[in-house]
Amino acid sequence: MSTKEKKYKLFEVTGIELEYMVVDRTTLKVLPIVDKLFEDVTGEITSDVERGDVEWSNELVSHVVELKTAKPTRKIASFRNKFAKEVKAINKVLAKRNAMLLPTAAHPFMDPFTETVIWPHDHNEVYALYNRIFDCRGHGWSNLQSTHLNLPFANDAEFMKLHAAIRILLPIIPAISASSPILDGQPTGSLDARMEAYLHHQEKLPVLMGSLIPEAVFSQEDYYREIFSPIAKAMAPFDTEHIMDHHFANSRGAIARFDRGAIEIRVIDIQECPSADLAIAELIVTVLKALAKGHWVSTYVQRAWSEHDLLPIFKRVIKDAGNAEIVDRDYLMMFGLLKQEQMTAKELWQYLFVEVYNDLSDGCRTHIAHILEHGCLAARILSETGTHPTREELVQVYSRIAHCLDTDTAFV
Numbered sequence: 001m002s003t004k005e006k007k008y009k010l011f012e013v014t015g016i017e018l019e020y021m022v023v024d025r026t027t028l029k030v031l032p033i034v035d036k037l038f039e040d041v042t043g044e045i046t047s048d049v050e051r052g053d054v055e056w057s058n059e060l061v062s063h064v065v066e067l068k069t070a071k072p073t074r075k076i077a078s079f080r081n082k083f084a085k086e087v088k089a090i091n092k093v094l095a096k097r098n099a100m101l102l103p104t105a106a107h108p109f110m111d112p113f114t115e116t117v118i119w120p121h122d123h124n125e126v127y128a129l130y131n132r133i134f135d136c137r138g139h140g141w142s143n144l145q146s147t148h149l150n151l152p153f154a155n156d157a158e159f160m161k162l163h164a165a166i167r168i169l170l171p172i173i174p175a176i177s178a179s180s181p182i183l184d185g186q187p188t189g190s191l192d193a194r195m196e197a198y199l200h201h202q203e204k205l206p207v208l209m210g211s212l213i214p215e216a217v218f219s220q221e222d223y224y225r226e227i228f229s230p231i232a233k234a235m236a237p238f239d240t241e242h243i244m245d246h247h248f249a250n251s252r253g254a255i256a257r258f259d260r261g262a263i264e265i266r267v268i269d270i271q272e273c274p275s276a277d278l279a280i281a282e283l284i285v286t287v288l289k290a291l292a293k294g295h296w297v298s299t300y301v302q303r304a305w306s307e308h309d310l311l312p313i314f315k316r317v318i319k320d321a322g323n324a325e326i327v328d329r330d331y332l333m334m335f336g337l338l339k340q341e342q343m344t345a346k347e348l349w350q351y352l353f354v355e356v357y358n359d360l361s362d363g364c365r366t367h368i369a370h371i372l373e374h375g376c377l378a379a380r381i382l383s384e385t386g387t388h389p390t391r392e393e394l395v396q397v398y399s400r401i402a403h404c405l406d407t408d409t410a411f412v
Contacts, residue, residue: 007152007154007155007261008072008152008154008261008262009152009153009154009158010151010152010153010154010158010161010162010292011151011152011285011288011289011292012074012152013072013073013074013152014069014072014073014076014149014150014151014281014285015068015069015072015073015148015149015150015151015262015264016068016069016073016076016079016083016147016148016149016150016277016278016281017066017067017068017069017147017148017150018066018067018068018083018147018270018274018277019059019064019065019066019067019145019146019147019270020064020065020066020067020087020101020102020103020145020270020405021063021064021101021102021103021107021145022034022037022063022064022065022094022099022100022101022102023063023099023100023101023102023107023402024098024099025095025098025099025100026098027395028102028107028109028394028395028398028399028402029110029115030063030107030110030115031063031097031099032061032062032063032115032117033062033063033097033099034058034059034062034063034064034065034119035058035062035119035120035121036097037056037065037090037093037094038056038058040093040096041056041093045121046121046122047119047121047122050070051070051086051089052070053069053070053071053079053082054067054068054069054070054079054082054083054085054086055067055068055069055070056086056090058119058121058122059119060118060119060141060142061116061117061118061119061142062117062118062119062120063115063117064145065090065101067083067086067087072150072152076278076281076282076285076361077278077282077361077363077364079274079278080274080275080278080363080408083274083277083278084273084274084275084408087101087274087405087406087408088406091406100402100406101402101405101406102398102401102402102405103145103179103270103271103272103273103401103402103404103405104145104179104180104269104270104272104377104381104398104401105144105145105146105178105179105180105192105193105194105269105270106139106143106144106145106180106182106183106193106194106197107143108182108183108185108394108398109182109184109185109391109394110143111184112139112141112142112143115142116141116142129238129239129243129244139183139193139194139197141201143183143197144180144194144197144198145194145269145270146194146266146267146268146269146270147177147268147269147270147271147277147280147281148264148265148266148268149264149265149268149281149284149285150257150260150262150263150264150265151166151262151263151265151285151288152260152261152262153261153262153263154261156218156219156220159218159219159220159256159263160218160219160299160303161292161299162263162288162292163214163217163218163254163256163263164218164291164292164299164302164303165288165291165292165299165302166214166254166263166265166288167213167214167216167254167302167305167307167310168291168302168305168310168334169284169287169288169291170213170253170254170265170267170310170314171213171310171311171313171314171317171331172313172317172326172345172348172349173265173267173268173284173317174191174192174195174267174268174269174314174317174318174321174376175317175321175322175324175345175346175348175349175376176280176283176321176322176349176368176371176372176376177192177267177268177269177271177280177376177377178191178192178195178269178318178321178376178377178378178379179192179194179269179270179271179272179376179377179378179381180192180193180194180195180269180378181193181378181379181381181382182381182382182385182389182394183197185389185391185394186388186389187382187385187387187389189319190318190319191318191319191320191321191376191378191379191382192269192317192318192319192321192378194269195267195269195318196318196319198212199212199315199318201251202251205234205235207230207231207233207234208231208234208235208249208250208251209251209252210227210252210307211307211308211311212252212253212267212307212311212314213252213253213307213310213311213314214227214252214253214254214255214256214307215227215307216303216304216305216306216307218303220256220258223256223258227250227252227256228246228250231246231249231250232246235249247259252266253265253266253267253314254266254267265284267314268280268281268284269377269378271377272377272401272404272405272409272410272411273404273405273407273408273409273410273411274405274408275363275367275408275409275410276367276371276377276410278363278364279363279364279366279367279368279371280367280368280371282360282361282364283352283353283356283360283364283368286356286359286360287352287355287356289359290355290356291334295336295355296333296334296335296336297333297334297336301334302334305334309328310331313326313328313331316345317345320345321345321346321375321376321378321379322344322345322346322349322372322375322376322379323344323345323346324344324345325342325343325344326342326343326344326345326348327341327342329341329342332348335348335351335352335355336355337351346372349372350372353368353369353372367410370410374412377411380411380412381397381401381411384397384400385397
């Protein structure tokens with residue numbers, strides 16, 4: 001969604017980005033060879049590989065590759081096979097180096113302090129600046145993979161509706177998407193350890209992330225004043241050459257991209273296969289549509305929520321995912337639950353699934369039903385690894401997950 005393209009209307013299209021690790025096929029050790037992957041395909045080292053409807057691109061670190069819609073799509077479900085096809089293509093190229101793609105939102109035993117390699121090619125000046133300020137050798141920086149959704153708005157009125165709806169839904173998204181229960185070889189106690197680490201990765205310049213849940217601002221003018229201006233002021237002493245764009249420096253869980261006319265949601269852990277990722281994306285977008293239309297409560301009521309009231313819900317959910325207890329009755333009322341005193345995040349998603357069921361594709365229904373029945377991917381991983389897994393057991397379980405990615409099948 002570049003500034004040269006037309007401004008899409010609210011929910012007219014969706015932009016999707018999926019991030020994966022490159023690892024050794026045998027040991028699952030991370031391999032910083034994305035530049036070699038691109039060179040094998042294009043004949044030169046580049047930061048982007050154009051492949052028709054899906055593009056490949058680099059990320060901050062050299063062991064992560066991103067697959068993204070070349071142009072935003074009007075139908076999320078139509079990209080299931082397209083993403084799966086590109087995963088197959090990448091794995092075929094990587095096989096020559098005894099490498100493959102690995103999903104989930106965090107590598108289970110990567111040591112980011114010794115294994116991090118910052119991307120050394122195009123855009124390196126931006127990455128180098130980040131590394132100089134924050135030291136990107138940490139789980140919240142170099143060991144994280146996610147799904148990003150970009151949803152459009154055409155003007156301030158649409159931005160208001162979209163931002164209000166996203167802020168309300170953000171706290172419970174990890175209940176269905178959490179896929180990072182293990183760091184440093186052991187369960188962390190949080191099913192979404194990626195987001196737990198991410199909450200602390202900007203502590204040197206906390207204004208860049210705020211409370212993670214975006215502030216209650218609902219116009220471009222207010223967003224620049226309340227969010228972008230403080231970011232620019234905080235970055236100024238470090239970014240003396242004016243390298244960093246304020247959009248890039250904004251690290252909230254959902255960020256406004258006024259240059260694209262879109263809001264990017266960044267709290268979704270990557271799943272075991274593209275079909276599962278797109279099912280979660282489709283469900284999220286469908287629920288957001290209902291919120292933006294005022295299906296349960298008006299946008300005016302949604303706007304009243306402070307980020308400080310939403311953040312405690314989010315923190316409980318990243319720890320316990322679907323089992324997190326939501327005890328804020330006012331929050332449940334945002335979804336039309338007027339008589340509920342409390343419920344688990346899983347129960348809330350079961351209710352929302354039924355509410356929007358008729359608007360979902362068959363593939364989405366299948367994968368979401370699987371998640372709601374068997375738990376988020378993180379819970380399914382722990383059911384296989386146990387509480388004190390050995391390195392060999394982790395390699396065995398995560399190799400199965402890598403197979404799910406290659407075959408675009410759910411992890412059971």
